[in-house]
Amino acid sequence: MQKTGRQKLRVLFATFEADPFGKTGGLGEVAGSLPQAVRKLGLDVRVILPKLPTIPPKLAERLTHVADFTVPLGWRRQYCGIERLDYKYQTYYFIDNEYYFKRDRFYGYDDDDERIAFFAKAVLEALQHIPDFFPQIIHCNDWHTALTPLLLREQFQSAPGYAGIKTVFSVHNLKFQGQFGPWVLGDVLGLADNPAAAGQLMVNGGVNYVHGALCYADKLLTVSPTYAEEICSPDYGEGLDGVFRRRQNVLGGILNGIDYKTYNPARDKFLPATFTADDLSGKAECKRALQQELGLPQQAEKPLAVIVSRLTEQKGLDLLLHILDELLDLPVQLAVLGVGDAKYEQAFIHTAETRENFACRLLFDDGAAHRMYAGADMLLMPSRFEPCGLAQMIAMRYGTLPIVRETGGLKDSVQPYNQYTGAGNGFSFAAYNAHELLFTVKRALDAYAEPNIWQQLVQNAMAEDFSWQRSAEAYAQIYRDLLAE
DSSP: OOOOOOOSOEEEEEOSOBTTTBOSSHHHHHHHHHHHHHHTTTOEEEEEEEOOTTSOHHHHTTOEEEEEEEEEETTEEEEEEEEEEEETTEEEEEEEOHHHHOSSSSSOOTTHHHHHHHHHHHHHHHTTTOTTOOOSEEEEESGGGTHHHHHHHHHSTTSTTGGGOEEEEEESOTTOOOEEOTTHHHHTTOOTTOHHHHHHHEETTEEEHHHHHHHHOSEEEESSHHHHHHTTSTTTSTTOHHHHHHTGGGEEEOOOOBOTTTSOTTTOTTSSSOOOSSOOHHHHHHHHHHHHHHTOOOOTTSOEEEEESOBSGGGTHHHHHHHHHHHHTSSOEEEEEOOBOHHHHHHHHHHHHHOTTEEEEOSOOHHHHHHHHHHOSEEEEOOSOOSSOSHHHHHHHTTOEEEEESSHHHHHHOOBOOTTTOOOSBEEEOSOOHHHHHHHHHHHHHHHTSHHHHHHHHHHHHTOOOBHHHHHHHHHHHHHHHHHO
16 A cells, blocks of 8 residues: 655544534534644644435535445454545544434444444555545544554454554543443454453453453543543543553543534524624614513513423433522523433423423424533533533633533633622532532622622633634644654
């Protein structure tokens, strides 16, 4: 195999989802923005992902065929096509196999073990068929690409060029590890007779894809510095804290960013009025319009808090339910946007029927989310754990102050209000305790009652830089350091 003559550092960013081709959460947001930000620093960064039905038709029409071949997977030999799209100066490669990827959902199928293994291996096989690019680094993300570092070392080392590839593995959410029965080792992966690989994949009697990546990748990353520390403890390590401690010398954390073009209150197409830090009159109109949209009393003087989130235990909603009645007895309005577990949805529906200062919209709607961020005064985010979190950054971009628990990226991005110095961009509490949340909301309401204090905090929040530029520079340096080793 012949490497290209490019002088730029070459990175292949492997992900199962990426905006605008399809996303289910934060991973898709990151994969849609980070590669472009790093590319702007002079690196040749390209993205590889599965060809899913979620690709917008106008973009799907522009795909060009690069190659097709077969991928050995256990006893199978499966078709694989490579298609290319150049979009907004970024090159994307799509792994094509309708049997595995032409599905209604991203995940949640009985053969996810096989689908994900196929994608992870196809990423490596594809390198032999892409004519103008051969990476020096493969950056893998979450359990969907966790097998790639392992397969690179165990099955591709003898292929020309592969031995020099370095791998980075990013953990976006450790809750999902790719855990399957022991039969996957031989039947799907063809590694039953490989003691080294088996020893790193088998955990508690089953195959664990993420454990394999943690053992084989050259660099381990999380999406915030605090989360990188937390996962080394049993409380946050999801059973893998031992391997994180063992490999702590190659573990780091880089706080995610947000797309400042997508989230821009001065130009946001979803808003009834735009605004800037210098002229917040449009934010007042956004609040009035949001109260009207939600069916809440249009009271400009009453603070409006919102939750924009998946409705799951991780997001600290048990804390909220415990003190919800007490909170709604305060001079505040509260609105929820999201979908998730039935117990939270049912509780919010009941509350909306009985309290005039509470509203909920049980759906995922991008435009509604933008209007919530822009029209609210506060964002509640009392997460049990939060690898990074994007909502708090988006909220601050729109002059909405976050109220968060000090964990993961929330701790790294939200500076609590200091009543003595006036510093801060939000409010926070440390203990995972419902009344700590209630007390913190009360502190925020006290600050809101002092217009000069509140306006200063809003200015502080809007002055924060959560663009991808800062994060991209940190990733670029990690790539360079890896190649210098």
